[in-house]
Amino acid sequence: MLPLELIRRDPDRVKRAARLKGEEAPIDEILALDRGWREHLHAAETVKAEQNRLSKEFAKTRDDALKERLREMADQAKSELAEAEAVKHELDDLLLRVPNVFHESVPVGETEKDNLVVREVGSKRELGFAARTHYDLGETLGIMDFEHAARVSGSRFAFLIGEGARLERALVQFMLDTHTREHGYVEVLPPVLVNSASMTGTANLPKFGADAFRIEGQDLWLVPTAEVPLTNFHRDEILDGDRLPLKYVAYTPCFRSEAGAAGKDTRGFIRLHQFSKVELVKVTSAETSMAEFEHLLADAEVILQRLGLHYQVMLMCSGDMGFAQFKKYDLNAWCPGLGRYLEVSSCSVFNDFQAMRANLRYRPARGAPPSFAHTINGSGLALTRTIDAIIETYQRADGTIEVPEALLPYMGGLEVIGRRSS
């Protein structure tokens, strides 16, 4: 969330940022509640201070009249404080609904059409025959199965089978190895059920609860991304500054109900209620976050480069970047069969927006007062769509799929997916 102090000092900046993001921000209500809260709090504390003082006196004198007066003061302080807290709750609730501001380098715009292509790497592969989609190829080869998934779970689920499942496992291994051995991330296997406080910490709550799956009757949610457990790992802590940046990588399933997206990408292995992702998370100091953000983006790009996939780096405009992000890049991989790019990674920096919600701080130097950390995350990469891009890019005229060179060590000698072994 944003510091209340920022909203007091520069409400217009916050309003403007929200408008350019296409979000609502109840700034005037917040300012009114803020005034009310401080009035009641001041009243309560004044009475309480006097009560504390007289209470010590009472310990000596045991004066009955004083006791009666103290009883009244206690009631008064209690009711003022209750009033202050009620207003503060309302205030905090609204604060959690104020979107983050954004970095000066973010282009102002309304829709995805206003996003900026920062660079393109590689080029669209010429196949020399009519490209087929990953779901056509996948179903034909028997490595993807949507029909049985619909029976077992419902729509927007999928099975990977045989060499398809093997491909995902190889990719996971490849990505984790690259990020841990070469990029210095610590591998983590987190819980995939998290509580509401964690969901609030990363700003998935209160606004986006409808996009997530909740466990009935319990305060538990299925993680929409490993960002939630990784970023909340240090919630309510004060870290030593010299431990930063912290770098974590985790492979987890991700669960999204995607309520608002019905009808979009219904075909194929693209937008599912459950998908796998390798996620990168960094916790940094305020000074280094923007540079660490660019590094994280580069770490994710390495995966695409090694897989030999053509992709573009897209800088998201204000209107398309989301509630919590300070700046965001998408990595879009080219899929010849679909004839379009698929988003395989989304990399974001949040400045202290998440850290304030999660109360995640660090001490810049010995004895210095704590500051809120900066948080960064990005997919490195989403497995499902990376598989789509690989299948469509490496397909051969006979409908089999070549295994990208980088994955050969992870595929146990398999060089072509779908080749008859007879």
Add this chain to the structure above:
RNA sequence: GGAGAGGUGGCCGAGUGGUUGAAGGCGGCGGUCUCGAAAACCGUUAUGGGUCACUGGCCCAUCGAGAGUUCGAAUCUCUCCCUCUCCGCCA
């Protein structure tokens, strides 16, 4: 899931309802001593918030969380969470 024990500051660990925001120790920081270091000794060492005559002061809150009893709660009561031990169940 059943039975029991316990959750105190960066860490360990005292704590009788009333100068206890909290003894003591460790660690950290500053200093004395020293050619320097160690040791020893002295001092200092939480977080959040409000407020003011605002490079400082004053006030409030915080001893797992929440509620209660009381003029006053780390200390008494209740609920919840977590940890540990034993049993059960399981991967």
